[in-house]
Amino acid sequence: MALLPDSLRHVISLLAKLPGVGEKTAQRYALFLIAQGGELCSALGSELSALPSNIQPCTVCKGIAEVDADGEAICDICRDPKRDPKLICIVARVQDMIAVERSGAMRGRYIVLGKLLSPLDGIGPAQLPIDTLIARITEESIREVIVATPPSVDGEATALFLARELEPLSVTVSRIASGVPHGGDLEFADQITLGRALDGRRDFGR
Amino acid sequence: MTTKLSFVDLQIRSFRNINELSLTELGRINVISGNNGHGKTSALEAIYFVSTSRSFRAEKLRDLVAEGSEHCHVRAHISEGGYVREQQAALGPRSRKLQIDGAKTTKIAEFATKTPVVVFHPGDLLLASGPASLRRTLLDRVALFIEPPSAAHRRAYQKAVRERQRVLEERGVRASELFAYEELMAKHGSALSRARARAAERLSEALSRAFCRMAAPNLKLRVEYEPGGTEDPELFLKTLAERRVSDQQRRGAGFGPQKDELALSIDGRSARRHASQGQQRILALAIKTAELHCVREARGTHPVLLLDDVSSELDPTRIGAVYDFLRDTPGQVFVTTTRPNLFQTPGIDSSLRRDFRLDCGALVDAD
Ligand SMILES: Nc1ncnc2c1ncn2[C@@H]1O[C@H](COP(=O)(O)OP(=O)(O)OP(=O)(O)O)[C@@H](O)[C@H]1O
Ligand SMILES: [Mg+2]
Ligand SMILES: [Zn+2]
Numbered sequence: 001m002a003l004l005p006d007s008l009r010h011v012i013s014l015l016a017k018l019p020g021v022g023e024k025t026a027q028r029y030a031l032f033l034i035a036q037g038g039e040l041c042s043a044l045g046s047e048l049s050a051l052p053s054n055i056q057p058c059t060v061c062k063g064i065a066e067v068d069a070d071g072e073a074i075c076d077i078c079r080d081p082k083r084d085p086k087l088i089c090i091v092a093r094v095q096d097m098i099a100v101e102r103s104g105a106m107r108g109r110y111i112v113l114g115k116l117l118s119p120l121d122g123i124g125p126a127q128l129p130i131d132t133l134i135a136r137i138t139e140e141s142i143r144e145v146i147v148a149t150p151p152s153v154d155g156e157a158t159a160l161f162l163a164r165e166l167e168p169l170s171v172t173v174s175r176i177a178s179g180v181p182h183g184g185d186l187e188f189a190d191q192i193t194l195g196r197a198l199d200g201r202r203d204f205g206r
Numbered sequence: 207m208t209t210k211l212s213f214v215d216l217q218i219r220s221f222r223n224i225n226e227l228s229l230t231e232l233g234r235i236n237v238i239s240g241n242n243g244h245g246k247t248s249a250l251e252a253i254y255f256v257s258t259s260r261s262f263r264a265e266k267l268r269d270l271v272a273e274g275s276e277h278c279h280v281r282a283h284i285s286e287g288g289y290v291r292e293q294q295a296a297l298g299p300r301s302r303k304l305q306i307d308g309a310k311t312t313k314i315a316e317f318a319t320k321t322p323v324v325v326f327h328p329g330d331l332l333l334a335s336g337p338a339s340l341r342r343t344l345l346d347r348v349a350l351f352i353e354p355p356s357a358a359h360r361r362a363y364q365k366a367v368r369e370r371q372r373v374l375e376e377r378g379v380r381a382s383e384l385f386a387y388e389e390l391m392a393k394h395g396s397a398l399s400r401a402r403a404r405a406a407e408r409l410s411e412a413l414s415r416a417f418c419r420m421a422a423p424n425l426k427l428r429v430e431y432e433p434g435g436t437e438d439p440e441l442f443l444k445t446l447a448e449r450r451v452s453d454q455q456r457r458g459a460g461f462g463p464q465k466d467e468l469a470l471s472i473d474g475r476s477a478r479r480h481a482s483q484g485q486q487r488i489l490a491l492a493i494k495t496a497e498l499h500c501v502r503e504a505r506g507t508h509p510v511l512l513l514d515d516v517s518s519e520l521d522p523t524r525i526g527a528v529y530d531f532l533r534d535t536p537g538q539v540f541v542t543t544t545r546p547n548l549f550q551t552p553g554i555d556s557s558l559r560r561d562f563r564l565d566c567g568a569l570v571d572a573d
């Protein structure tokens with residue numbers, strides 16, 4: 001006889017798919033939800049099921065956007081008229097974009113790559129949104145691109161690669177200064193460090 | 207000037223065959239005894255792990271975790287210059303966690319230089335005669351102390367080498383992202399070469415002196431760093447570009463610090479190929495003495511010495527050297543032996559010696 005009913009085990013296995021959540025933690029969450037009764041479960045359930053239609057990647061920058069009445073998903077940053085329209089910051093993940101935003105040192109807008117080059121994981125240039133990036137730079141006459149990929153080998157390789165791809169365009173490409181520890185995560189760099197790294201950015205200067 | 211450094215106590219959990227072990231009131235000389243396979247080396251390995259975040263014998267760090275457990279954990283209180291700090295190192299299925307005084311750290315080099323330890327275990331006898339990788343690791347251990355960023359350069363370099371190789375093999379010599387990995391190899395590889403050259407220089411002086419003291423006086427030792435790469439990033443990059451085809455065919459990078467050698471020769475002949483067994487052994491001991499010296503000079507404190515398996519009666523040179531070590535270092539020492547009675551510590555006040563006996567990874571009364 002199984003110790004737990006099938007439906008509960010199914011919930012546990014779904015919860016265990018979340019990052020940082022193992023089998024044990026998932027079980028704790030599931031039992032907690034049961035103990036809390038119906039209200040939390042149904043609130044969570046309906047919010048979660050509505051999530052994919054309410055929230056979508058921003059069609060401009062691939063950040064996080066709320067879908068509006070017209071079915072458009074454009075994030076607040078891309079809509080914000082006070083942002084410098086000629087400055088773009090390239091980040092690897094939405095988390096990194098949030099970290100850079102928190103530093104308060106970024107006045108422009110973003111592009112979220114979603115991926116970094118990683119040959120060992122089979123990720124090559126074809127998987128990077130380079131066409132989108134080039135199109136945006138030319139259409140919006142972007143003046144400066146700051147590459148804020150993490151200071152890991154893949155992050156650095158991606159930055160070097162993007163800088164070379166953008167070379168033919170008339171745009172300044174700079175890299176955040178190395179205040180962030182090597183191999184570290186932008187997400188975990190403190191705000192001051194990250195702010196300094198942005199201020200101290202350097203041209204690729206080829 | 208040197209400060210005093212010593213372990214005050216030690217807790218080990220789910221580490222190799224050790225389920226739970228607590229060593230308290232550690233002394234200057236700590237003798238860990240027990241029969242073969244009862245966990246003596248594992249205890250030293252735990253000390254090494256909590257000091258360096260690494261192992262001196264495991265090929266994969268995962269091997270440290272006791273079979274049937276998910277995590278292993280070592281915690282120690284360490285006294286230095288009158289202050290006591292707590293260091294912890296733990297290893298789980300996906301991550302390694304390092305803490306100093308309760309605060310997590312991801313700065314591995316900073317952690318690993320905090321509590322310098324030098325280990326001397328039976329495998330070290332291959333230092334002179336074994337594969338070059340052993341001598342590269344030796345250079346890296348010394349480089350860590352004289353130039354801590356070298357450790358990050360080494361890790362980044364090794365990753366970049368593997369990535370470039372994958373690009374070469376999967377996408378060919380004209381792949382558009384290849385240059386990016388080569389630039390990173392050149393940047394980190396040249397920095398690593400520079401750090402190793404400096405480490406070799408320091409080591410070479412200390413080694414020549416130690417060898418002179420230990421070997422027959424007329425033997426002449428030469429120590430030379432033979433770089434597999436270059437300290438010049440431009441030249442490094444150029445060479446990589448030239449070698450794309452051959453590296454692709456050989457399925458490995460033929461240029462770079464992964465090909466470094468620390469060449470040792472006695473009276474003009476390669477120690478690795480021509481030295482007698484006895485000479486190779488003395489050379490290995492001299493290398494360890496030199497390592498101890500370099501770490502002490504760089505760190506300004508006497509490293510904690512870990513001497514594994516001092517019981518093998520087969521090897522009197524080694525035993526002799528162990529006693530030399532003990533006499534030379536005023537620092538803390540941990541030794542393991544199957545025969546604690548045969549391990550004498552003449553000239554050292556017996557109140558400074560503590561005996562611990564292990565049975566199946568647990569502490570039993572040391573009679
Ligand atoms: N991950 C592990 N989990 C459980 N046991 C392990 C693990 N790794 C090694 N062992 C066992 O731990 C035991 C202790 O090994 P260790 O090398 O510490 O012994 P030792 O006391 O140094 O022996 P010797 O005197 O022969 O050198 C061995 O029997 C080994 O098989
Ligand atoms: Mg042993
Ligand atoms: Zn947007």
